[in-house]
Amino acid sequence: MRSRHVSQDPPGGGLGLRPLSARSVVLSLLLGAHPPELPVRELTRALEPFGVGGSTLRAALSRMTSAGDLRRTGTGYRIGDRLLQRQRRQDEAVRPRTRAWHGDWEMFVITATGRGPAERADLRTRLTALRLAELREGVWLRPANLDRPLPAGLAEVAQTYTARPDRPAPELAADLWPLDAWSTTARALLAHADEAECPADRLTAFAALVRHLLADPVLPPELLPADWPALALRTAYAAYQEELAASVGHGRTG
Numbered sequence: 141m142r143s144r145h146v147s148q149d150p151p152g153g154g155l156g157l158r159p160l161s162a163r164s165v166v167l168s169l170l171l172g173a174h175p176p177e178l179p180v181r182e183l184t185r186a187l188e189p190f191g192v193g194g195s196t197l198r199a200a201l202s203r204m205t206s207a208g209d210l211r212r213t214g215t216g217y218r219i220g221d222r223l224l225q226r227q228r229r230q231d232e233a234v235r236p237r238t239r240a241w242h243g244d245w246e247m248f249v250i251t252a253t254g255r256g257p258a259e260r261a262d263l264r265t266r267l268t269a270l271r272l273a274e275l276r277e278g279v280w281l282r283p284a285n286l287d288r289p290l291p292a293g294l295a296e297v298a299q300t301y302t303a304r305p306d307r308p309a310p311e312l313a314a315d316l317w318p319l320d321a322w323s324t325t326a327r328a329l330l331a332h333a334d335e336a337e338c339p340a341d342r343l344t345a346f347a348a349l350v351r352h353l354l355a356d357p358v359l360p361p362e363l364l365p366a367d368w369p370a371l372a373l374r375t376a377y378a379a380y381q382e383e384l385a386a387s388v389g390h391g392r393t394g
Contacts, residue, residue, distance in 0.1 A: 155328055160344050162192045162200040167209065168347050170219045171227050172381050177218035186387065189339035229269060232288070233353040234374055241285035241360035245303045250278040252297035263297060271357050273316035281316075283309070285360045313363040326352060326369040333376060346380045349373055 160168065169186055170176045178186065187197055201217060204210040210217045219227065248267065255263070264274075270290070272280040281303065290300075305312055313319070329352055333345040356370050 155325075155332060155348065157332075157344050157348050159340060160190075160347060162187075162196050163204055163209070164347065165190050165192055165340075165343060166197070166200060166204065166217075167219070167223070168343055169384065170210075170217070171223070171230055172384060175218070176224070176227055177213055177216060179216035181216075183216060186384075189387075190343060191340055229354060230350060233350065233356065234377055236356075236358045237287040238285050238358065238360075239287045241283055241362075243304060243309070244284040245281050245305060246272070246284045247301040247303040248272060248280040248294075248298045249301065250280075250298050255297075266291065266294070273357070275316065281305075282357065283313070283360050283363065286358060310363050313357075313359055317357045317359070319357075319365055319368075322352075322355060322357075323365060323367075323369055326373055330369065330372055330376060333380075342380070346377055350377055353377070 165187060166183070169183070170178060184194065184197060192200075201210065205212065205217070208220045209223060211220050250263070252263075267274075267280050270282075270288070271286060272282045274280050280298075284302065294300075329345065329349045333342065333349055336342045336345045353370070353373055356373075358370075361368075
């Protein structure tokens with residue numbers, strides 16, 4: 141009989157998933173917890189099913205604290221301030237806030253000049269995190285169906301407009317986002333998560349699943365292909381978070 145605690149096969153199969161490190165296991169548990177902290181005793185117990193022993197955990201916690209990923213509390217550990225934004229993005233990926241769409245598109249035109257490669261890369265990352273897509277160099281857009289604040293400082297590098305493109309909206313969306321590829325990967329991740337048995341493989345699968353949700357463009361339903369699997373991913377991940385919450389005795393997470 142195959143053990144439910146030790147994987148006998150590489151996780152992910154053709155998805156290319158790799159086993160999570162001790163650091164990644166700790167972060168996965170804490171990023172899904174609200175508030176994002178756990179007492180040392182609960183953290184130690186929670187990591188046992190994932191094959192993370194006491195000495196490995198202590199070494200990982202020490203490195204993560206030194207790097208600013210974690211900070212000590214009176215009884216345990218909490219994610220550091222710079223990872224709180226990552227948790228917010230993850231929460232929004234699982235439960236995106238949308239509003240009715242009436243055909244308008246958000247358009248961002250980059251106006252800043254003289255930026256170095258690092259600054260340009262950082263701006264691309266910020267715009268992608270807003271679920272925008274680049275139509276051409278310096279012009280980013282998406283349907284205006286998201287209810288989310290724009291980050292401070294964006295007005296210093298870009299001007300924003302409301303637009304109504306001449307192209308049919310479904311055609312434009314299909315050009316801006318690789319919808320078929322996203323859907324194919326989403327279904328493969330769902331199948332793998334359903335088949336994974338041991339705790340380490342399940343955590344690896346669901347960590348990949350929530351990362352994939354970060355790339356969901358969250359388009360209006362009328363712009364999506366039939367049988368878009370995003371809701372199925374969100375439902376599966378929410379159920380897994382409830383499962384983890386029950387296992388660590390930390391209340392509802394995710």
